[in-house]
Amino acid sequence: MPDYTTIIGLEVHVQLATHSKLFCGCSTRFGAEPNTQTCPVCLGLPGALPVMNAEAVRLAVMTGLALDCEIPAYTKWDRKQYFYPDLPKGYQISQYDLPLTQKGRLEIRDDKERFASKEVRITRAHLEEDAGKSSHDEAAGKGDSLIDLNRTGTPLLEIVSEPDLRNSLEARAYLDELKLLLTYLGVSDCNMQEGSLRVDANVNLHIETPAGKVATPIVEIKNLNSFRAVERALDYEAQRQFREWEETGKKLGEAPKTTRGWDDVAGKTKAQRSKEESADYRYFPDPDLAPVRTSPEQLAKARAELPPRPAELREQLTREHKLSPYDAGVLVNLGRPVLDYFFAVVAKCGDAKAACNWITQDIQRTLKYRDREFAELNLPAERLGELIALVAKGELPTARSREVFEAMIDSGDDAHSVMQQLGIGAVDESELIALCQELLAANPRVVDDVKNGKQQAIGALIGQAKKKNPNADPARIRELCLELIAKM
């Protein structure tokens, strides 16, 4: 069987997190009663005119900068014309030949190193207005179709990658990193269920044959409702295209670009009507809107205001805080609020590794157990920092630190008062020695067993020690007992 390489490019549509629509003042809130968030402008009524939402442009420029895109000084709005019931004006205001941002890149990596880190080129990211939502009564065949125009005019940023991805893992990593970036920038909530992030994939194969490399016709996959669906659809489509090539031998250029829809239940892509593909959108500049000019000053200001990107934060964590790349990745993936929390904890305790462990493990575990969001965590960063510092100073035995941690969350008290309530304090070394001597005297058999090489016999004493003094550190008890027996 010949070798082949899968060539993948992704088009990601993200709804920008503006309060109002791209060209009118209507709310963009999701989930309202159908057709309640509309006005003459987004309904496309006769005579209504668009007015650009500068906030949407600001968010788009910010995203462009974060993707290392060029931001041209002059861009414009174009009308993309087609008829569809969820497009009330008969055209979509979009950007055709002069996108707001272009020629950028995004680095992708894999914690498990299943592929080498690489840079994915971004072709362009342009702004456009979303269409409405149609729901069809398809079962009946000719039932009523319903149109909800609440979504019409919501700002969408279409981010198009070059065909630089080579398999579903890379595609997934690209989507994860892009989503993380958009989330850190705060430009979108990236909620796929609510349609704030949508993905289309373009895929074909480069097949090695004795006669040289052969490319298969490009297929666009739509209806990808989750990142998992993207992975599955790409894997399926690569295999399907290979089979099709074996059967038909059709190469790129010998068949038109087709569109296939992903059926998540069937686990298959299915051909969609290709009629729309040949549509001529008759793009032309929208005469109702002025061109958008971005001055060097505006650009400098946007650059200065650009928050650190996930990649920069991971680098900072490994370089300044000496975290492992894996830990840095896990921490950054938890999101900006958690990361800020981490920085605050470190500022208090000075121990990044411990802070990272507490945050990525204990806090995540307890949130999951308590079924709470991070935002609901009843533990200010200073208090966790204090807890970590107390452990480091030996004032709080490691063995009881989790107990204190949980009690702090339960009560909302700080570490000191919780320790007081639980009667936890540092135990004097002489006190511990006396305790061990007492235990050894009372348990001659344990002493004999240890002398005969059965060190695990100490375990029985540790339980008793904890009963007599809950603050006793089991590891230290063990060490002291072994030392004392050796001297016997």
Added chain:
Amino acid sequence: MALVDLSATEQRAKLNAREVTAVELAQAYLARIAAKDGEIGAFLRVTGEAALAQAAEVDRKRAAGEPLGLLAGLPVAVKDVLCQQGELTTCASRMLEHFRSPYDSTVVAKLKAADAVLIGRTNMDEFAMGGSTENSAFQPTRNPHDLTRSPGGSSGGAAACVAAKMAPLSIGTDTGGSIRQPAGLCGCVGLKPTYGRVSRYGLVAFASSLDQVGPLASTVEDTALLMEAIAGHDPRDSTSLPVESPKFSQTVNQPLKDLRIGIVPEHFAAGLDPEMEAAVRGAIEVYKSLGAKIVEVDLPHGKYGVAAYYVIAPCEASSNLSRYDGIHYGHRASEPAVEAELAAERAEALARGDKAAAEAVESTLVRLYRRSRTEGFGAEVKRRIMIGAYALSAGYYDAYYLKALKVRRLIRQDFDRAFSQVDLILSPVTAAPAFKLGKLVDDPLQMYLVDLYTVTANLAGIPAISLPCGMSKSGLPLGFQLLAPPLEEERLLRGARMCEEKRKS
């Protein structure tokens, strides 16, 4: 002298002096409309009751000493292309025959705020496409000076109602000459403002980069008054110019000093009706007698104006009119009829044994679009949609649309150059007086050439005013136009007023 024979400025003085009430004035005009509009057909709808109620409210405000707007109590007719809340806004099209606007256009809102009395909605060419008002889906409008002739268009109703004294003030729109040409043919004054001077919000778009709303009236003074009420920046129109608008009515009577008027020799070449030429030259003489210097200027690209216009305007129209698809509002073809038609086509194909043809029959949705638009639009609108869609198609865009935009830039540059030498340019507004109804309606190309003298102002975005300069032997009005640099409406109005004043004396 009857009330309706007075100018709006004179009526305003009488209203302010409480010599006449707004209700009396409205009643006088409603009576005039009742007497005259049957033969003229300027109005699509007369909103008599609402007008009387508005007039009564103005009278009440005046009696109570409340502040009053600029046009308090003056009747204004509005072209049926500007949205007015709760009123039908048909654009003289079957497509919008039953469309009631849920919002006010900015111009209508400004008229209301100025306490104008909105007396009715005037006839027009469908979607403002045409130069004779014969493209109205509902009725022809006749020229008050000769009922066998056209009032011009597309604001034919707007001009005819002023000429027939059925309204003292009237709002029109001008995309390629649709205010100035009918004003010229009906013997009244019409101003096309600078692009962006008057808000287009709520003006049903024909060609967005060319459309402007403007005033029509029987005198330059009245035109200035109405212009003052409707001009100004509007944040809801992104193409509206963010500049302060002057108080035109306060300066219109100040003559311009050291006036330099440009004329273009080509404008007086073959094709210009001799009587018209004589009248326009007469207007030039008037300015000379007022001390103006006449300077020949060159507008070398003007001859490409009509060609560029009939690419750009249809391109934008084809896009602007896409929204009339029968889905959300406007005319929708009968769905059962569409279904039956499709079923019959499928059955017919199957009967022929042509399975492929049966499957290729278009979807109900596509046929519904096709039928609704076929039924809803008239021939001229369809023609322009087709021209525009063709010119914007892949492979033709550069040759037509982009080329036309280049011509447009050159025309603007011509004017910039000319206005560095002169203050105003004077030209004919039409080549001949009003033409017979039916004469041009079946000859689209001849009809398009009617716009010869007017389209360049729209392409360049500059203001222009059309005003009377005499009557033909057969009693038809003759007019001319003045053009000014962008935002120089004040200069335009003052210059026009000089001629009007001199001719009166």
